[in-house]
Amino acid sequence: MSWQQYVDYQLLGSRKVSKAAILGLNGGVWAISEGFQLSSEEQNAVVSAFQNTSQTQAKGLKLNGQKYFAVQVSNSSIYLKKGANGAIIVKTTQTAVVAVYESPIQQAESAPVVEGLGDYLRSNGF
Numbered sequence: 001m002s003w004q005q006y007v008d009y010q011l012l013g014s015r016k017v018s019k020a021a022i023l024g025l026n027g028g029v030w031a032i033s034e035g036f037q038l039s040s041e042e043q044n045a046v047v048s049a050f051q052n053t054s055q056t057q058a059k060g061l062k063l064n065g066q067k068y069f070a071v072q073v074s075n076s077s078i079y080l081k082k083g084a085n086g087a088i089i090v091k092t093t094q095t096a097v098v099a100v101y102e103s104p105i106q107q108a109e110s111a112p113v114v115e116g117l118g119d120y121l122r123s124n125g126f
Helices: 003-014 040-049 053-059 107-123
Strands: 019-024 029-032 061-063 066-073 077-082 085-091 095-101
Touching: 003 019, 003 029, 003 107, 019 040, 040 061, 040 095, 053 066, 061 077, 061 085, 066 085, 077 107, 085 107, 095 107
Parallel strands: none
Antiparallel strands: 019 029, 019 095, 061 066, 066 077, 077 085, 085 095
């Protein structure tokens, strides 16, 4: 399966994720959904967010030009919120899976999809 297929079928195809991207931890966008744009600054911020979790918790992150507040930050996942919408970022061995969900989708619906893909990628060395 190509990286774009993970975004298109595993994430967006679940209908529990509105926009998504897979970023390489060493840089670059491996796959991204149509209409979702992450500037190079936003990409760098996502990757470095796991290196300084206390700063991420305090400042949140910007995705697709939108500022999100951090509600939960760990070494492997970040949960963000902006009004009724939110985002989940899961770190794997080589990637950061970025998934945005928009109302009426709720975090509890989106999280198992994103975390599940993260678990699958980690179990396969990615």
